Amino acid sequence: MFRHVVLLLLGAHLVSAGTHSLRYFYTGVSGVNDFPEYTSVGLVDDQQFTYFDSNTKRTVPKTEWIRQNEGADYWDRNTQKGIGNHQTFKNNIQTLKERFNQTTGVHTFQLIYGCDWDDQTGETNGFRKDGYDGEDFLILDLKEMRYISSVQEGFLSAQKLNNDKGLIEINRNYFNTECIDSLKKYLEFGKSSLQKTVSPxxxxxxxxxxxxxxxxxxxxxxxxxxxxxxxxxxxxxxxxxxxxxxxxxxxxxxxxxxxxxxxxxxxxxxxxxxxxxxxxxxxxxxxxxxxxxxxxxxVVLALILLAVIGVVVFKVYQKKKGFRPVNASDDGSNSSARTDPQA
CATH class of the missing domain: 2.60.40.10 (Immunoglobulins)
Structure with a gap:
């Protein structure tokens, strides 16, 4: 349960052998003053490379290798996604407060999605999970390509999303192709940094x-x-x-x-x-x-940041089951953000 991570042929240039990962963490918060209502962070092999929050309203690079290899279009595109997600997450929290009969207090809506790739076996995995107030809310079953909720308040959201055939196809393409391609691209960009070894x-x-x-x-x-x-x-x-x-x-x-x-x-x-x-x-x-x-x-600052962005968000994250962010319906009744996945 939740608690308050273009195809390039890498060949010989691949970073250190093993399983590699691409992760995105989205967190929406309400009821907290002087704190971003929405944050998102991207990580490759546990190294943070992008960051957005609703105060600055900009997606920014966190490593030199992504700064040097992506241009203005990339940052503008992901900034617009972050701005859209901010409003969607606010709507989702409000909807869920109504479903759970809540009127006051601090509340969070959190999502994690991404993929893994084993550069030796070629095996890939995708996952998507989201939660509300530190508990499971929705999981995308990639084998069945359908959303599952573990709580009654999430049944309506799962039903709406499963009836959206276009969304299901987008998920299928993202986890089967786009996410892995993006991961390989970032591994190539950051190979000099990601392949480093520092002894304890x-x-x-x-x-x-x-x-x-x-x-x-x-x-x-x-x-x-x-x-x-x-x-x-x-x-x-x-x-x-x-x-x-x-x-x-x-x-x-x-x-x-x-x-x-x-x-x-x-x-x-x-x-x-x-x-x-x-x-x-x-x-x-x-x-x-x-x-x-x-x-x-x-390292207090680092741990607080991870708490904020939801890096230490989900216990079920260790199970590594699928994910891809989703959108709220126009009437606000859908409680899971349907946004374009960040590549």
């Missing part, structure tokens, strides 16, 4: 004798990293909690693993944090005489 800085941290032990890896790219623990040179899995990768402001990532250990265990044993990233292994030892550490302050 690893620290083993303990605030006090009674606090949990934290292994903190930061500053690494790409975001896939494994953190594990060893106790006296043996693998240790008890009382271990591993967090999710979080973004840093510079485009790298951070991740933390927490180990609960008593002072008595720490005196008698040696604990080692093992971090594996891009074929390299990093080991840090924690002993009872380790110095107290300063509490790590997360």
């Amino acid at each position: 800085q690893v620290s083993v941290l303990k605030k006090s004798s009674s606090s949990p032990v934290k292994c903190h890896a930061t500053g690494f790219y790409p975001k896939d990293v494994t953190i594990s623990w060893m106790k006296n040179d043996q693998e240790h899995h008890e009382d271990v909690e591993v967090g999710q990768p979080l973004p840093n402001e510079d485009g790298t990532f951070q991740k933390t693993s927490t180990l609960k250990v008593t002072p008595e265990e720490l005196k008698k044993n040696e604990f080692i944090c093992v971090v594996e990233h891009q074929g390299k292994t990093f080991r840090e030892i924690l002993k009872d005489d380790s110095l107290p550490i300063i509490i790590i302050v997360g």
